[in-house]
Amino acid sequence: MLANILLLLPGLQVHFLLEGHVTREATWATGLWGSGFLVLLGARAFILSSNTRGCCAFRAEMLCQLVYSCVCLIVSGFCCVVSLIGLVQGPFCLYNSSSGPEWGVPLKPIADSHTGYLYNSTLWSGVCLEPRNVVQWNVVLFVVLGGASGLQALLCAASILNALLGLILGQGFCQNKVGPVSV
Numbered sequence: 001m002l003a004n005i006l007l008l009l010p011g012l013q014v015h016f017l018l019e020g021h022v023t024r025e026a027t028w029a030t031g032l033w034g035s036g037f038l039v040l041l042g043a044r045a046f047i048l049s050s051n052t053r054g055c056c057a058f059r060a061e062m063l064c065q066l067v068y069s070c071v072c073l074i075v076s077g078f079c080c081v082v083s084l085i086g087l088v089q090g091p092f093c094l095y096n097s098s099s100g101p102e103w104g105v106p107l108k109p110i111a112d113s114h115t116g117y118l119y120n121s122t123l124w125s126g127v128c129l130e131p132r133n134v135v136q137w138n139v140v141l142f143v144v145l146g147g148a149s150g151l152q153a154l155l156c157a158a159s160i161l162n163a164l165l166g167l168i169l170g171q172g173f174c175q176n177k178v179g180p181v182s183v
Contacts, residue, residue: 003145004031007138010091010131021094021103021131023138025086034075035149039156041068062166069163073156076149083146090117091138093128101129 007026010016090107097104106127107117117123117135124135131137 001032001036003141003148004029004036007031007086007141007145010134010137013131016131021092023086023089023092023105025082025089025142026138028082030075030079030082031145031149034079035145035152038075039072039152041072058170059167062163066160066163066167069156069159073153073160076152076156080146080149080153083142083149087118087139087142087146088116091128091134093134094130095127096129107135 004026006012008017008022008029010022016022088109090105090109092103092105094101094103095106096102097106107123109116117127118139124139125133128134
């Protein structure tokens with residue numbers, strides 16, 4: 001969530017956000033509503049399901065956990081994809097074009113032109129005039145946001161597996177004790 005908030009404030013300056021000079025993928029705020037709020041709801045469902053007693057109540061909680069986990073898997077995966085797209089597209093910044101200074105995405109990949117700005121760090125400091133160091137800002141924060149969302153997607157997939165096993169096998173699985181045979 002913090003990485004998405006920082007992406008909305010390049011250089012920790014609010015006026016870029018107010019003027020609309022922020023990378024498009026950052027304005028979607030998928031790190032806030034997707035990997036933030038909705039995944040917290042899924043985590044809450046996971047925690048609450050461990051305190052349920054009784055067969056029917058347990059299975060109902062597992063069903064709720066399954067639904068929450070599926071939603072969380074979708075939104076965390078979406079956040080990861082949006083973060084990777086934002087990383088590949090490059091930052092929205094003021095740059096020198098042939099017609100003078102202009103706001104846009106100067107490092108956007110062009111088909112069959114070059115390998116992209118991510119592999120050429122010499123472009124990072126010379127292309128964007130404003131906000132200062134916006135390329136490094138976007139690269140670091142989109143990588144953090146994408147990595148955290150990817151990890152959340154893996155945890156949600158594990159939660160889905162847990163909920164499915166809970167639905168199918170029930171609450172007492174692995175608690176059956178085998179004792180010695182008395183003669």
